[in-house]
Amino acid sequence: MEHILTWLIFLPLIGMVAVLIAPSSMARGIAWMTTFITFLVSCTMFGPFLPGGAAWTGDGYGKAMQFVHQTPWIHVGNFHINWHVGLDGLSFPLIILTTLITWLSAWASWNFDHWTNNKGAKGFFALFLLLETGVLGTFASLDFFLFYIFWEVMLLPMYFLIGVWGGPRKEYAAIKFFLYTLAGSVLMLVALIAMYFASGTAMGDPGNSTFNIIDYAINAKIHDYFNDTTTKFLGWTFGRAMFVMLFIGFMIKVPLFPTHTWLPDAHVEAPTPISMILAGVLLKLGAYGFLRVCYPIFPEAGKWAAYAVATLGVINIVYGAFCCLAQTDFKRLVAYSSISHMGYVVLGTAIMTDVGFQGAMFQILAHGVSSPMCFFLVGVIYDRAHHRDLNRFGGLWLAMPKYGSLATLGFFASLGLPALCGFIGEIWVLLGTFNAGFPWAKPMAVIAAFGAILTAAYILWMIQRVYLGKKQEQYADFPDVTARETAILIPMAALAIFMGVLPKYTFDLMNGTLSDIIKVIQGS
């Protein structure tokens, strides 16, 4: 299978066509099967990324891309856009995360009320699969133009998935989500065009203009030109202007304070499986954009902006946590906790060291496992109680012992309890920040560590209000988690423990690429 990666990206699309053709009653089965097969296919791609594999040749960033498929797509005059996809240690773990979480979410969509009153199972699963193609394409793209296309392709399915199948204020939430993301991506579009032309100028021949993301970082001519403070764009330093535009585009997706306000609305209104994907996968795209585009290509601007970015990260951690403390809606609480946790990712990225990047990347994956689990846990109880008011729950552990245990595990993973996945990412980021060479780094680390206490506070308080306490009558006859729900929770729970106890195996997948990126950054 020479073009297995291209096949992987379009597998969900094939499933989508099948969903559209087949009768409505088969839609969820086909979607489940498609996402499962996609997951299996992505698992067969582990080989080169394991220690000693082909991805470990150590020739530098971008030299050991795996499963590369490059072919001309739009060639008008000397304007070249290529179909160019490939995986390295940065994108591969995210691909696995995507296929896994999407499969579990497809399973989580099994018992929608809508399916019984015939409200468009076909449409739901078709959009669901289209979304997966968009996400996989974005992670795999090595051509910036292609990246942008896939980035935009994700937008619409998400809009409809929230807008049609969401909660009471679904229209508002969907449009808000759409407009925020679009505002970011038009800035990205300007940067995309400017970088294309600047790359031609840098090469001395406009015919050599390129969209290749890797070339931007490792081609010495382009890289030097982009990071030369005398290169101007609108009177500003070129690299810094590009960095800021791209950063805004990505920060909306992360989401970073003050552009985070769409997230709680979107999460609260979205149906459970869509929340799982949103928190587990889509938020990671913003962070991935930082690591793939912003920092390797514009390290000079990265250093220039480090203080501001780190500050935003810390604000996210602390402010997100404070917001969590104030919530009474269970799902809104988990949504704000996502904001808080993504702050660690941004902080780790901002300091631009090996440990910082590793911590950020690990936190991306850890949060990608723990937050869908939390959202699903909220969904399980919402299915039974039909409300999410924290203050009206209580004693659920007694009513539903299995659910209570799994929930505690999931929320502790999110809290960052040692031996669970959340701990490693946070501690790595904090250590990295503490040792970073910036004068402001140590106070930042201290403030961020304070955020961890707040995290413990809101999670423990929430567990106390929902799961502990006296058994309440109205919840007494709730059935415990079903086999299907357990099957969805177990993989995430197992991963949370595995990543927390044996983080080495996760680090092994990505450390090579991350240190290559650091070398690119330090080399400039």
Add this chain to the structure above:
Amino acid sequence: MNIVALHPMVHGLLPELLLVGGASAILIVGVLGARALAFPLSILSAAGAIWMSTRLAILPAEATAALHIDSLVAFTRLCTLLVGVLILLVNRHVPEEREQPEYFSLILFSLAGIMLVSVANDLVLLFLALELVSVPTYILIGLSRKDVRAQEATGKYFFLGAFAAALMLYGFSFLYGAAGTMQLFPAGGETRSLAAALARPEILADKLTLVGLLLVIGGLAFKVAAVPMHFYVADVYQGAASAMTGMLGFVPKFAGFIALIRVFSMTGWVLSDGMFWLLWAMAALTMTVGNTLALMQQNVKRTLAYSSVAHSGYMLVALLAGPGGLAPNAADTESPLRNGLSAMLFYMVMYGVMNLGAFAAVSCLRKTGDEGDDDSVERLEDASGCARKHPWAALALAICLLSLMGMPPTGGFLGKLYVFSSAMSSEAGTARAMPMLALVIIGVLNSAIAAAYYLRIIAACYLGKPADGIRASRCRMLHVGLAACAVLVMALFLRPGVLFDRAHSAVADMGNKPLSTETSATAELTAK
């Protein structure tokens, strides 16, 4: 093709003649009573003209002084006719049976007008061609709908159109006064021309010329619906039947922009600072005002009308970018991405298709299902939840709106990309790079704003509660036209080269070619 020695004037105008001949034949057929033949005949004429224009494209150009046949003409003819066929299909259900011959022949006349605009090498011919585009549309609006609003729209459009035409004509007279000739470009052994005269800085900077150019731009701004000549748009677009509105978004606009290209070619794309800032402000205002007003509408047709103003703004940005290759350090004059004109032509045709598609979809969704008078959905509530009952029409509408919004994977996205990239690069390295970039940023912010109101329509269709009694038109031709628009919008994303290469070759030599040499200028002087 082996056409026996025809007069060069006739030879050069064969596609137009065929179209006008076809239109006249339809009128006669109508009088004779065979009204059912009107529609097939009109399609046939358009198809014949397409065939003719593709064959003519390879014949030697520059035959006579009155005609200016270059690659832009070939492009204009082909695109006008192809979109024209779509317009005919979409309008199939609009006219009453007894008015069909007039209706379809007027559409053909109007299409022939666009083609003549590109051919005209003489101020009078140019003016007549522009009026040939507009006059049939005045009548068509009235014919399209038996409604007092259509009458109002006709009146408004006619009087304001006449006003704009007078402005333009007045401007032409100034240009004639400045240059002493009606001919636009040197051709057919005639050396005296406006282009040659305006190539001399003292004439270009002359007040007469300036007034003339301003008046002409003002008149053409009406055709393309650019600020400050955009006032009529909402009422006229709302008043006409939806399918007719789809045509109004393309026909006068295309003609206007072709004429603008010709006018600026005449000046050799040398824009004085005053002219540059004027156009800059016009583009910025057209985008912003159009989008802001569109955002305030609750009526689908009025929203799309103001969005049509905004789209003219994007095209003005590309027009301002010009043919490229003029900036001192623009090393690659070959790069199509630096050529604002090819971007503009691509965008124009793209806009014609997606806008027509959107209006065709609106026309297809009707409140009572009665085929007679136009009662297509208008308010957002009318279209509410139509995706449940009419998934295909709603899907086509959504595709066209997404393309208007500029989202991948649709052709509209590439159109915006080309426009903005040409604007960012064409003036690179000059003092105008900054304002151009500012214009691009205004443009992308505007596209983000525009998303809100397009999305509102999509949201009404897909998320709203189903409205009562919404029906779909049963007209086959309308379905075919709508489907063709939606498919084209997607196909041009995957294979933009089909259109873009043609647009680029249509204007590739513009701006680089010395339009007038020192000798022709001297020749003119001696002639005086």
